[in-house]
Amino acid sequence: MATIGQIAAELGISKSTVSRALRGLPGVSQDLIDEVKAVAERMGYVPSAAAAGLTTGRNYAVGVVVPALTRWFYSEVVSGVDRALAAAGYDVVLYDMDRNHDVGTRAFARSLLRKRVDALIVVATVFTEHELAEFDALEMPVIAVGPSAPQFRTIGVDDHAIMAAAMEHMLGLGHRQLGYVGGYDEESLSLASAADREHTFMKTALAAGALVQPEWMLAGGYKQGAAMRATRELFSRDSWPTGLVCASDEMAMGAICAIHAAGKRVPEDVSVIGIDGHEYGADYELTTMAQNPQAQGEWAARQVVAEIEGATPVQEFEPAPFTLIQRGSTAAPGR
Amino acid sequence: MATIGQIAAELGISKSTVSRALRGLPGVSQDLIDEVKAVAERMGYVPSAAAAGLTTGRNYAVGVVVPALTRWFYSEVVSGVDRALAAAGYDVVLYDMDRNHDVGTRAFARSLLRKRVDALIVVATVFTEHELAEFDALEMPVIAVGPSAPQFRTIGVDDHAIMAAAMEHMLGLGHRQLGYVGGYDEESLSLASAADREHTFMKTALAAGALVQPEWMLAGGYKQGAAMRATRELFSRDSWPTGLVCASDEMAMGAICAIHAAGKRVPEDVSVIGIDGHEYGADYELTTMAQNPQAQGEWAARQVVAEIEGATPVQEFEPAPFTLIQRGSTAAPGR
DNA sequence: GAGCCTAACGCAACCGTTTGCGTTGGTCGA
DNA sequence: TCGACCAACGCAAACGGTTGCGTTAGGCTC
Numbered sequence: 001m002a003t004i005g006q007i008a009a010e011l012g013i014s015k016s017t018v019s020r021a022l023r024g025l026p027g028v029s030q031d032l033i034d035e036v037k038a039v040a041e042r043m044g045y046v047p048s049a050a051a052a053g054l055t056t057g058r059n060y061a062v063g064v065v066v067p068a069l070t071r072w073f074y075s076e077v078v079s080g081v082d083r084a085l086a087a088a089g090y091d092v093v094l095y096d097m098d099r100n101h102d103v104g105t106r107a108f109a110r111s112l113l114r115k116r117v118d119a120l121i122v123v124a125t126v127f128t129e130h131e132l133a134e135f136d137a138l139e140m141p142v143i144a145v146g147p148s149a150p151q152f153r154t155i156g157v158d159d160h161a162i163m164a165a166a167m168e169h170m171l172g173l174g175h176r177q178l179g180y181v182g183g184y185d186e187e188s189l190s191l192a193s194a195a196d197r198e199h200t201f202m203k204t205a206l207a208a209g210a211l212v213q214p215e216w217m218l219a220g221g222y223k224q225g226a227a228m229r230a231t232r233e234l235f236s237r238d239s240w241p242t243g244l245v246c247a248s249d250e251m252a253m254g255a256i257c258a259i260h261a262a263g264k265r266v267p268e269d270v271s272v273i274g275i276d277g278h279e280y281g282a283d284y285e286l287t288t289m290a291q292n293p294q295a296q297g298e299w300a301a302r303q304v305v306a307e308i309e310g311a312t313p314v315q316e317f318e319p320a321p322f323t324l325i326q327r328g329s330t331a332a333p334g335r
Numbered sequence: 336m337a338t339i340g341q342i343a344a345e346l347g348i349s350k351s352t353v354s355r356a357l358r359g360l361p362g363v364s365q366d367l368i369d370e371v372k373a374v375a376e377r378m379g380y381v382p383s384a385a386a387a388g389l390t391t392g393r394n395y396a397v398g399v400v401v402p403a404l405t406r407w408f409y410s411e412v413v414s415g416v417d418r419a420l421a422a423a424g425y426d427v428v429l430y431d432m433d434r435n436h437d438v439g440t441r442a443f444a445r446s447l448l449r450k451r452v453d454a455l456i457v458v459a460t461v462f463t464e465h466e467l468a469e470f471d472a473l474e475m476p477v478i479a480v481g482p483s484a485p486q487f488r489t490i491g492v493d494d495h496a497i498m499a500a501a502m503e504h505m506l507g508l509g510h511r512q513l514g515y516v517g518g519y520d521e522e523s524l525s526l527a528s529a530a531d532r533e534h535t536f537m538k539t540a541l542a543a544g545a546l547v548q549p550e551w552m553l554a555g556g557y558k559q560g561a562a563m564r565a566t567r568e569l570f571s572r573d574s575w576p577t578g579l580v581c582a583s584d585e586m587a588m589g590a591i592c593a594i595h596a597a598g599k600r601v602p603e604d605v606s607v608i609g610i611d612g613h614e615y616g617a618d619y620e621l622t623t624m625a626q627n628p629q630a631q632g633e634w635a636a637r638q639v640v641a642e643i644e645g646a647t648p649v650q651e652f653e654p655a656p657f658t659l660i661q662r663g664s665t666a667a668p669g670r
Numbered sequence: 671g672a673g674c675c676t677a678a679c680g681c682a683a684c685c686g687t688t689t690g691c692g693t694t695g696g697t698c699g700a
Numbered sequence: 701t702c703g704a705c706c707a708a709c710g711c712a713a714a715c716g717g718t719t720g721c722g723t724t725a726g727g728c729t730c
Binding site for chain 4 (some may be wrong): 013014015016017020026027028029032052054055057066202
């Protein structure tokens, strides 16, 4: 509860000296520094970010905009952002859009319009022209995580490439009858990722001469439960693919559950591959093309801090790495 | 980028009048109000929360401390907190402990020590005596979500009661051979919830004369994958229970998957009940004792805002409601 | 028409820190 | 011995709002 002024009065010195001593700036003798710090500790001094920010113009806080915090990918990204930002001494101010697609009324109506943050990290969000103009007006660094956003520096996986790699694995194993579990997550604010993955699946499958029935294209909404339902229905019919390519690990695990429920075996009867690198995948013996959302969040956080501290922003797409984790859910087709 | 002073200069009036006009305070004619607002809009005025907070002492922000943002329960709570806080005009400053059990070095080293937030919401976290003393020193409202914390106003489900209710359902169906999927989540900062649920399971089962083999007590770590593994192992043996009580829905869904993989049927061969009310439960036909973490978060947020705005804090436990959602995963035992 | 009231606005101090610049006293080199 | 120089510290003006109080002018009452 004590202020710098009170510490100064207590010691009979000036506020400026206290301020410098506390921050380790030159111009204060070591003896005085020790003394000031001791008194500050004793008086329970707590610096005011508001007051400091007033003069310096820096808040040591960055805003994080996320479509729906409860979804796996987004929470992983935020977790990574938080970790890296904490290490750099910054706070994270959270904006969960939470099914509210109107970015403008949410994010802007709140602390963006109150100069509370030094920068912004937006996760998998698309913006209108108007909103982009507002961003410009705010004149703060903006970094995007997810599908490439041409307006900002973006980090994310190349959805075409990661799907192509997954297909390469399946086709390499000999699968030529492929199903797809994908669809669109209505809570996401960007459909680009889902569209790209589905597109590349189709293109790659057809190029390899694989058989893809229209009824093998399943809409799982990027959710485990929905994927399980859809897959269960697929295997209640009289024809099914030898391999199932899932646009996310959550859906893949749902699919595996449905396949078991249908009395079939993985991978003997049907192979399953996912995309994401979900924590639970190991227990499900799930083969997957793993990306690392936390690392992407950390990268974005470091980048944003660098820009705040003067680095010149580069406006290009930073492709996040992905790697095949081969486990027990994929094998050569049995028949 | 404009300030109040610049607006005042532009109009040839005083800063105080601009301030009052912008906030709709009395003492300004309607004509002037309109004029000020128009000029503010035109000049792209953005209020500074730091400057306002300096004089008022209010930040319109509350800190949220969470053990691990990526876990279902916590992300749901935070989502609810964010929604309610946004509605009240407050920002949320996030502190993800993220496997870092040392609350002191994380939360306190950051903006708590910089007076950035008006209050604190702590989710399922235990504190040391020292940390509690620090909280007291900060003199700000603190609300807890999760297991009852005697030091704070707490909202959460009564873990004994919710497990007892789940057991009542299973015992009522006639199950007398019960397995348990629980264990401890090593990422949680509080073991009380898991311990209470397991304790009540045991007590209730024994009181009803149910058979519980030691090897039917499964350690799922509150995670879906681990629960699946443990359950798979259980059903690879030669004796198994007729009903499986799971301490969380995630584990229950993992268990269902394992049961299917073992070639058994739900609920014909084994009934499964979960606790939580997870979104995916419906697709899994999962019977569950549903709680509502988002609603708990919202309640905590509203409570904290009330206390910030002067309400006298009441230091008692607020039991969160729960309700049985009966679906297809439970039935009377077949044999 | 004098006195009073009130709406509408200005003045200036204040919130807690930071920072450029001015002021000391002492050390050092020539 | 005398500037020169520097380390160590103080002064005071910002930063951008908020707020208590003072002032003014017009309208009202009796």
